[in-house]
Amino acid sequence: MTQDIEKAKELLQIQAVRQHTAPIFELALQNNLDYFDVDLSKVDDVVDFVTDVIDRDFKDKYDTIPPHGRWGHLNAGGDLRVESLIELWRSQNVAEIEIGKKLIDLFVFSVLIDAGAGNEWRYIEKGTSKVFNRSEGLAIVSIDMFKNGELSDDPNDPYKVSASKLVSFEEPQLIKSFQITKANPLTGTEGRLQLLQNLGKALQSNNEIFGEDGRPGNLIEYLHKQSVDDSFELPLLWNALMEGLTSIWPKGRTQVDGVSLGDAWPLSTTAKLGVTDFVDTIIPFHKLTQWLCYSLIVPLKDYGYKFNISKQTLQTGLPEYRNGGLIYDLKVIELKPEHLKRGLELSKEIKSKTPEIPSFTPDDGVIVEWRALTIGFLDYILPLVNKKLNYDLSLPQLIEAGSWKSGREIAAQLRPETKGPPIDLYSDGTVF
Structure with a gap:
């Protein structure tokens, strides 16, 4: 078995998800990404929004929150x-x-x-x-x-x-x-x-x-x-x-x-980590x-x-459009102008019903980087939410009562006609 095959098989393990997304999140903390700009000052807005939603639905009964x-x-x-x-x-x-x-x-x-x-x-x-x-x-x-x-x-x-x-x-x-x-x-x-x-x-x-x-x-x-x-x-x-x-x-x-x-x-962002072999670029x-x-x-x-x-x-947290949409809609991350332009061009090309929303294919670096950031930010906000709630929610409980629901609600506020995500996936129905 070659070294690449061994590495590939390791990518199929559950431990590999956090192991390979964490370095991308570290780059986000330095605002050193390929596709998104990062504003950590907006993280408090996410924590506030999520805790408000959790308190609205589960105040004084956090122990009844089911796992996602x-x-x-x-x-x-x-x-x-x-x-x-x-x-x-x-x-x-x-x-x-x-x-x-x-x-x-x-x-x-x-x-x-x-x-x-x-x-x-x-x-x-x-x-x-x-x-x-x-x-x-x-x-x-x-x-x-x-x-x-x-x-x-x-x-x-x-x-x-x-x-x-x-x-x-x-x-x-x-x-x-x-x-x-x-x-x-x-x-x-x-x-x-x-x-x-x-x-x-x-x-x-x-x-x-x-x-x-x-x-x-x-x-x-x-x-x-x-x-x-x-x-x-x-x-x-x-x-x-x-x-x-x-x-x-x-x-x-x-x-x-x-x-x-x-x-x-x-x-491509993995190049900033000194990665050269193809298998090591895979998230x-x-x-x-x-x-x-x-x-x-x-x-x-x-x-x-x-x-x-x-x-x-x-x-890990789930890298999908509700959790990911939350951090985008609350402006923790923002598409770099050249990639926003590309996404809007694809929306026009595919005759999207929401041409004002950028579209990307699942393999586009925008989507891959966005999903990696979603996993990282869910881990990042969990202790912050718990501190504000003065309670020890698990990650699955945070997703169920907080981040996923918050992502859906902020989408409905900002895009009431579709309630859709801020970035569209031009997909085959087998991703997200």
Whole structure:
């Protein structure tokens, strides 16, 4: 194995995310970046905004803040959809292990379709008149499809996700299920369809992790066998997801000597760190895998085998447009003029419905640097927020009650028509 291949494989580890984004954040503290200018005097504004949002919703009950995960999105609008499903299954005497499997089925599917939906798409929840967009809309799509049996090949049990159904999923089904029309376009429709089909193939080809029937929920049996007294360290879950799902990502992502790195991208800013080898320029994020890890921890801990999971702090903040939009909208970072110009030109070229918002592709240095800064600033503001609250929130709690929600709210204040991010991702529906 060559040294580059060894380095590439290390980039797939959860520890690599913070290890490789931290030096970029150090450059930010020196205002020595390629794509953004940094004004640290604005950090206090972020801390104030976030703590105000947390206090508004959780004053004197910080201990009730849940960790960040897909569960909250599935309950968008305050409807306890997940709890209602669990109550239904228990009323039908479904075994606790099977309830755990069903939750993992739902959460894996829901997270993996949760890439940016764009500014225009809306979804009307089935059986209601409630309208959702973006991440919450995609969450409601997923639970509607799950409840309707669209993901199960078991005629006696709609509440499953089956590899065979995903492999054979077709575009007309996607269009119907996601309520896509010319007037209601979904960003990255083709990429999302390929991701679903690839997920089905990955489930089929990784029997050790997902069982002979290729079901996400069988992950809990794998973890049960690999753990000691149903206790394990986070990297066991992480490595199972990385190994089991690596093949779902689109072709053309960053590779080193045949090793596919998924959500990891080269960044020119690394030259300021004295980096010369290509593999050392790559910044790993693995956002959807991290989002999946965060989302699976609660059902894995509380249902089925009720695992004890240690070393959860290895995970970072999520490098996506709500957390990242917060630091941009509150002017901690600002695009350098030449890159702002490039982004506005791309928005014009692609006939964006928001031409005043700069657009970039996922591999553009602007996006890669922005995502690295997002991870760094979340770590940076956590102790500042905790000091102001006089409470010890975890990073997942900060994201859930503070940064993600704050990013959404400041976007709605500044861009009420779209409520979208300050920088648009021109994407295939498999990033963010």
